[in-house]
């Protein structure tokens with residue numbers, strides 16, 4: 001079926017639906033919801049049988065929904081209406097939430113219902129719920145709606161607009177006043193709910209040392225205590241603030257200066273010189289996870305397998321994080337284990353360079369250079385490991401340098417729903433490093449070029465089919481982790497482990513004699529030097545637009561297939 005995606009951006013949910021529907025043979029083209037005229041033009045050009053709006057911020061023009069079936073994905077249960085659906089569900093601590101696929105009819109979220117799927121709520125950030133529960137429910141609901149659309153005679157359910165009760169209701173846009181934190185009286189649970197309800201956008205507005213900031217990336221602290229509202233500790237860029245009955249860590253802040261654009265930074269960095277009197281409180285790498293606190297890198301060991309977790313906010317890896325992760329990896333390599341599993345984080349495996357930290361640096365070019373070298377050092381440590389077999393376990397999505405970091409492991413496994421973006425060019429024609437020119441052809445030969453050029457997301461199933469990753473499995477995160485654990489343990493206890501390790505060493509030695517790793521790195525970095533320091537500013541412009549979340553003013557042609565046809 002020819003399906004036009006009408007969306008505010010090609011966000012994670014849109015990408016996931018794109019790979020799921022493409023996998024099922026549908027012909028998908030994408031148009032960003034920029035204004036009525038471009039939308040109308042896109043529909044005329046593509047002549048879709050169905051229009052799907054996975055992530056919309058503007059109403060669909062009447063002339064479109066009157067003539068075409070337009071299905072809108074709403075992150076709310078049946079009857080719920082309004083632009084802050086998930087925010088209210090988190091703030092109101094509801095036990096169950098859902099996704100509804102509605103027909104656009106001119107009244108916001110009030111059209112007939114084509115499908116609805118509910119899920120149990122988890123105490124988590126809005127962005128995490130969106131990337132997991134909402135996305136999975138949306139995929140199920142959209143597939144169901146499409147099935148019903150092709151069924152002859154199916155009529156969708158009219159929305160039940162009761163004001164209250166089991167079904168949802170209209171909720172206004174959530175304001176900052178609705179989620180304002182009272183540090184003296186709010187307990188930890190309430191503070192977390194408020195910050196989670198606004199993560200990753202718009203963030204909860206609050207004051208730090210007399211400055212206004214938006215808060216993101218919060219978690220509970222079980223042991224540190226202080227006077228409510230006091231900043232009592234910092235750790236690896238996060239700050240810990242006392243609540244009415246305990247404390248929370250805040251990982252990221254966005255400083256708000258009226259009339260100026262700003263972006264998120266690690267909290268300690270955003271507060272810069274204001275934290276002199278706040279102690280840095282370290283944490284052992286292998287501290288038991290039962291104790292709630294802030295950690296971005298941690299290590300566990302079980303049955304001859306070491307698990308190295310790196311849960312970096314938004315999957316972005318700064319120079320300092322890459323260096324700490326490399327140090328932790330080298331420590332893991334010293335352990336008497338046989339397999340090391342690189343777990344990434346639950347929301348993202350890795351999205352490569354930390355573009356926000358780069359943007360904030362005095363010299364973004366120099367910081368890009370430092371960051372890519374730190375990524376390369378990490379990738380090199382993984383590639384040259386001859387004491388262990390290594391596994392990259394992709395619980396969450398991964399993009400750009402993150403994908404190639406995963407390919408530096410001996411095996412790469414992904415959760416079924418994971419989306420990979422194995423290309424760099426969307427970031428202002430960035431060439432990329434992380435030894436991709438060695439790692440990609442090693443896995444898929446010449447086909448790698450096509451993947452890099454296409455600049456499209458690849459679902460886990462397609463990535464496995466292409467040979468980019470070894471396998472994908474697990475409907476849920478828990479299923480995936482337990483399957484990764486049993487695979488890793490089987491590998492560690494395989495009677496042929498010694499032979500497997502010897503074969504790995506032989507292959508590496510052969511590859512090194514064919515072309516040294518250092519030569520791949522040098523060549524890649526030569527291209528990157530041009531990206532960072534050359535005359536063409538595309539990378540710096542693209543990074544600026546990305547970091548400041550500047551909306552596209554047109555849909556890139558690799559997504560807007562209908563416009564490509566016109567160009568030819």
Ligand code: COA
Pocket residue numbers: 010011012013200201264314315316317351352353354355356397398399400401402421424426427430546547
């Ligand atoms: N550095 C800093 N922040 C990053 C990041 C990176 N490398 N990758 C993603 N983010 C942030 C986004 O700014 C966004 O921030 P927000 O919480 O303020 O909204 C958040 O992660 C989610 O990203 P978004 O683009 O909205 O999510 P998505 O799931 O729809 O798309 C990607 C994911 C990875 C495809 C897209 O974010 C991307 O292209 N990232 C850049 C990858 C890259 O070029 N890395 C550098 C070269 S190695």
